[in-house]
Amino acid sequence: MNIQNHSPRTLPFSIADDFRLERLLGYNAQQKIISLLGHVNGVRTIVVMEKTQFAVDSEEDVKKWLALIKQPNGQGLQQVIVNDKYYMLNLPAMEDDHFNLLNTSIIFPADESDIAKYSMQSHELFLETPSLYQEVTRPYIDKIPKEHEKWVDNLLQKQSEVEHMIYEDTESEEDLRFMLHPDMKYDKVDRNQLYCIAFCFNKEIKSLRDLSTERHLKMLKNVRDRGCQVIEQLFGIPREKLRIFVHYLPSFFRFHVHFTNVDNTSVNNGVERAHLLDDIIENMEVFGLDFYQRKTLTITIKGTHGLYRSFKERTTNVDRK
Amino acid sequence: MNIQNHSPRTLPFSIADDFRLERLLGYNAQQKIISLLGHVNGVRTIVVMEKTQFAVDSEEDVKKWLALIKQPNGQGLQQVIVNDKYYMLNLPAMEDDHFNLLNTSIIFPADESDIAKYSMQSHELFLETPSLYQEVTRPYIDKIPKEHEKWVDNLLQKQSEVEHMIYEDTESEEDLRFMLHPDMKYDKVDRNQLYCIAFCFNKEIKSLRDLSTERHLKMLKNVRDRGCQVIEQLFGIPREKLRIFVHYLPSFFRFHVHFTNVDNTSVNNGVERAHLLDDIIENMEVFGLDFYQRKTLTITIKGTHGLYRSFKERTTNVDRK
Secondary structure: OOOOOOOOOOOOOHHHHOOEEEEEEEEOOOOOOEEEEEEEEEEEEEEEEEOOOOOOHHHHHHHHHHHOOOOOOOOHHHHOEEEOOEEEEEEEEOOOOOOEEEEEEEEEEHHHHHHHOOOOOOEEEEOOOOOHHHHHHHHHHHHOHHHHHHHHHHOOOOOOOHHHHOEEEOOOHHHOOEHHHHOOOOOOOOOOEEEEEEEEEOOOOHHHHHHHOOHHHHHHHHHHHHHHHHHHHHHOHHHHEEEEEEEEOOOOOOOOOEEEEOOOOOOOOOOOOOEEHHHHHHHHHHOOOOHHOOOOOEEEEEEEOHHHHHHHHHOOOOHHO | OOOOOOOOOOOOOHHHHHHEEEEEEEEEEEOOOOEEEEOOOOOEEEEEEEEEOOOOOOOOHHHHHHHHOOOOOOOHHOEEEEEEEEEEEEOOOOOOOOOEEEEEEEOOOOOHHHHHOOOOOOOEEEEOOHHHHHHHHHHHHOOOOOHOOOOOOOHOOOOOHHHOOOOEOOOOOEEEEEEEEOOOOOOOOOHHHOEEEEEEOOOOOOOOOOOEEEEEHHHHHHHHHHHHHHHHHOOOOOOOHEEEEOOOEEEEOOOOEEEEEEEOOOOEEEEEEEOOOOHHHHHHHOOOOOHHOOOOOOEEEEEOOOOHHHHHHHOOOHHOO
């Protein structure tokens, strides 16, 4: 569409007065968009509205925003959720405006790791060849203190988060077993937002790179088939609605699989990091069990990640040619 | 984080009065989020604000929204952009509120295809085996009227959109050549949002499935290496910041490649549809030129798509086992 600006032009009708709503066509909760079908004097009309982003061109803009915030006191604050240093509440940006609320989280006091977490960080793409994996990534993984994955052990041994567990595979042999939990972001209510994680019991598999045997293949199929069955039974979502994938690099090095509703678009399912489970299985079956030992994989690394410097030093564009 | 609700609780300070801004930590323009670092009485504090989604639980909610809209008349409407039946403008949701604008698009009059485009449509995932491609997808592609891709011919022959062209490869042999255009969503200003499309001159390649020869491989490398060079020269974005990929199924059947800034998260780069160009090249080199004739590919299809019914009828979950 080649937009030309013929200003000044006016809209030939008033939205508030002339537009008769027929139905909601669609909405996007992440992007804050709605699309509406209606008519104006009998002519079918679509109105699409998207909330604007925060004006952040200058510090003054941000300060103006902050100054606007109306903080109700007393009973108006009943909806504050507090956990330790985390406060969560909805605030109106202007007096008596119940339509433009701000979903606000406050961390008080905040430490360095909180600051890192909420800071915008730029990503870079690198090609991890099998030899770069052996020389750089694998030693990095081996040096991660065992305590970092203690929470996974607690989970698998049912010493924590037991109340959230969705399913435990108790029938399969130990090295094929897995446990299904909701992702932190999933409230178990909105089916369109379904997001579950299958944690695998086999501790030897740190990541995609370690998949290499017939038993691993059998485990992958077990996770896929049983996981789909359970999700269909419990949530009524059929297999063809599930995007099932693995991250590489993962955020922690114990093999786990993401199950999400394909209509959930707020998921970290970008091609630069996600690998479909069906693809992994097929690649190992058709192109060899050692596919993920032979494959060069694209990885994205933030500037603050422990692997960033090593990759930045060792890879040059020459590698790509 | 296991949030517990200890209501009524109050926030121990006022954001508007007590919070001293130190700096903007980050923002997300798509999701309308900002995160701010500051301090309250010397204690470091983070405030994260996200605009709320439109309340769409009932038609009444939507009608209330519409009734709020203030439509400035006369010179206030100078910012309306009009092209044919498309109108674009920013509207305040309440009088004198310059902070909560609504980025509004209006299609007047709207036809069936507009309604389909803006309707929320559910996707399903299917496994396209090589034989399903031959029996179902290929005949579908072959039946698409040539006029549907006339706009691509116009573009390559410089009969339209010439003013937008970013680069034309005139040095390579005909079957290796490509032309670089901005994607419709890209304004050529914000480097973080970079989104360009390389249109390939070789008309024989309808999609990923047709890639099969040494010449094709040479073309892919030409597009990648020359495309990266041009983007670095013109926009100052280095190769390691570029997510380069192909869609399968594509939205039109003439081979083209997407170049986007890896920090641009509003891109359709989900693993269920996108294939990294580096992966395509490596797969053909390492696992055989016929990789994409042998590979089973996951495809996502909307219920209204011409291929939906055929796939729904022919594939069952049995295929996956």
